[in-house]
Amino acid sequence: MPLKKIKVIAFDADDTLWVNETFFRKAEEEFCILLQEYMSKEEANKLLFDVEMQNLPLYGYGIKPFTLSLIEAAILVSNGNMKIDLVQKLIDKGKEMLQEPVELIDGIDETLHELSKKYRLVMATKGDLLDQERKLIKSGLENYFHHTEIVSDKTEKQYKKLVKHLDIKENEFLMVGNSLKSDVLPVLNIGAHAFHIPFHTTWVHEEVEDKIDHPNFRSFEKASELLQIL
Numbered sequence: 001m002p003l004k005k006i007k008v009i010a011f012d013a014d015d016t017l018w019v020n021e022t023f024f025r026k027a028e029e030e031f032c033i034l035l036q037e038y039m040s041k042e043e044a045n046k047l048l049f050d051v052e053m054q055n056l057p058l059y060g061y062g063i064k065p066f067t068l069s070l071i072e073a074a075i076l077v078s079n080g081n082m083k084i085d086l087v088q089k090l091i092d093k094g095k096e097m098l099q100e101p102v103e104l105i106d107g108i109d110e111t112l113h114e115l116s117k118k119y120r121l122v123m124a125t126k127g128d129l130l131d132q133e134r135k136l137i138k139s140g141l142e143n144y145f146h147h148t149e150i151v152s153d154k155t156e157k158q159y160k161k162l163v164k165h166l167d168i169k170e171n172e173f174l175m176v177g178n179s180l181k182s183d184v185l186p187v188l189n190i191g192a193h194a195f196h197i198p199f200h201t202t203w204v205h206e207e208v209e210d211k212i213d214h215p216n217f218r219s220f221e222k223a224s225e226l227l228q229i230l
């Protein structure tokens with residue numbers, strides 16, 4: 001059984017340990033409502049996504065880049081005609097998102113508690129360092145993790161670096177996460193194991209079309225199911 005070799009389990013954070021994507025969906029919805037006098041909801045939402053994609057290489061992931069993209073998209077949607085109080089509303093929205101309470105994903109606390117007795121656990125996430133640290137502390141999960149890796153993007157190169165840093169072999173590493181694009185595909189490509197636990201909402205940018213069929217891959221509905229095989 002290849003799973004017997006696993007020494008380190010890395011957990012993605014957003015939408016794997018705690019709820020995240022829901023806040024972005026809500027903010028996009030509010031953005032479209034604020035600007036509906038200029039553009040239909042669908043068009044405004046599409047434009048916001050395009051702005052985010054353009055900004056991604058420069059800004060990276062997280063709420064602060066998202067806030068800047070909200071403002072930039074609002075300028076485009078309103079053709080430069082929006083009032084300054086609307087800019088203030090978008091800034092306030094970003095600040096509000098940075099202070100949301102942390103809502104744990106069902107069963108994650110017990111699952112980490114049990115797994116931490118048998119494995120070295122790490123948190124591996126992309127995004128904003130300050131914000132991810134804030135959420136980790138608020139979550140109460142901090143003590144389960146040996147350490148945390150906050151990377152700018154989850155690529156094969158970054159995973160290889162992580163495995164090397166952990167001083168283990170690729171097949172001794174297991175990644176658990178909600179994104180096939182970030183938490184599964186690059187991990188399988190370097191010869192490590194990857195488990196997928198989907199969240200009900202996925203950002204379009206993280207969507208993958210193909211079905212994954214790989215000996216090192218499994219999919220689960222709930223975190224607690226991990227305890228049946230690990």
Ligand SMILES: [Mg+2]
Pocket residue numbers: 012013014015016177178179
């Ligand atoms: Mg995630």
